[in-house]
Amino acid sequence: ETGVTQTPRHLVMGMTNKKSLKCEQHLGHNAMYWYKQSAKKPLELMFVYSLEERVENNSVPSRFSPECPNSSHLFLHLHTLQPEDSALYLCASSAAGTGDTDTQYFGPGTRLTVL
Amino acid sequence: AQSVAQPEDQVNVAEGNPLTVKCTYSVSGNPYLFWYVQYPNRGLQFLLKYITGDNLVKGSYGFEAEFNKSQTSFHLKKPSALVSDSALYFCAVRDRDTGRRALTFGSGTRLQVQP
Numbered sequence: 188e189t190g191v192t193q194t195p196r197h198l199v200m201g202m203t204n205k206k207s208l209k210c211e212q213h214l215g216h217n218a219m220y221w222y223k224q225s226a227k228k229p230l231e232l233m234f235v236y237s238l239e240e241r242v243e244n245n246s247v248p249s250r251f252s253p254e255c256p257n258s259s260h261l262f263l264h265l266h267t268l269q270p271e272d273s274a275l276y277l278c279a280s281s282a283a284g285t286g287d288t289d290t291q292y293f294g295p296g297t298r299l300t301v302l
Numbered sequence: 303a304q305s306v307a308q309p310e311d312q313v314n315v316a317e318g319n320p321l322t323v324k325c326t327y328s329v330s331g332n333p334y335l336f337w338y339v340q341y342p343n344r345g346l347q348f349l350l351k352y353i354t355g356d357n358l359v360k361g362s363y364g365f366e367a368e369f370n371k372s373q374t375s376f377h378l379k380k381p382s383a384l385v386s387d388s389a390l391y392f393c394a395v396r397d398r399d400t401g402r403r404a405l406t407f408g409s410g411t412r413l414q415v416q417p
Binding site for chain 2: 191232235245
């Protein structure tokens with residue numbers, strides 16, 4: 188698990204706050220992902236970055252804004268969230284385009300609570 | 303489109319007994335298949351994957367999975383369950399013919415191993 192780290196591990200925010208989630212991977216990968224895990228729902232893919240370019244955006248509301256400044260770091264900027272956005276946000280990385288199967292390795296997640 | 307079904311919300315098994323966690327999938331092309339495990343308040347840990355070749359895949363912690371193309375299944379198995387195997391298990395699929403990076407996950411199966 189130390190290959191992909193996420194900070195903070197827990198975050199409580201009000202609906203008018205602005206905060207950011209951070210993900211860092213130490214595996215030499217070149218693709219990074221944000222997932223949302225809500226209670227009693229399957230993992231939902233939010234964004235995919237490959238070689239620092241966003242390649243997938245699965246109809247995520249604009250109050251979630253991703254940023255991938257380099258292949259090791261991924262951010263999720265949050266603003267004017269709703270209580271239903273409370274969830275575990277998971278970051279993952281993989282070695283895309285190397286003939287690998289794109290096995291994704293996950294961080295421990297950020298538990299977000301929106302009041 | 304790709305999808306995964308895990309028909310059991312929970313599986314209960316006695317320690318020392320064999321366990322099976324079921325997964326069926328649907329892809330338009332050929333699948334890459336994965337199993338992940340999630341312990342409380344942790345991210346997903348990769349267990350094993352099927353790429354091609356042998357239908358029986360061996361992974362971490364004594365787990366294995368059997369790929370059955372005709373039944374579009376990829377059930378997770380272990381010959382002798384441990385109490386420490388109690389966790390949430392996710393099956394995932396990626397269609398290797400589309401070029402998309404995205405994994406589609408099942409809803410998860412909670413495994414409870416009783417002492």
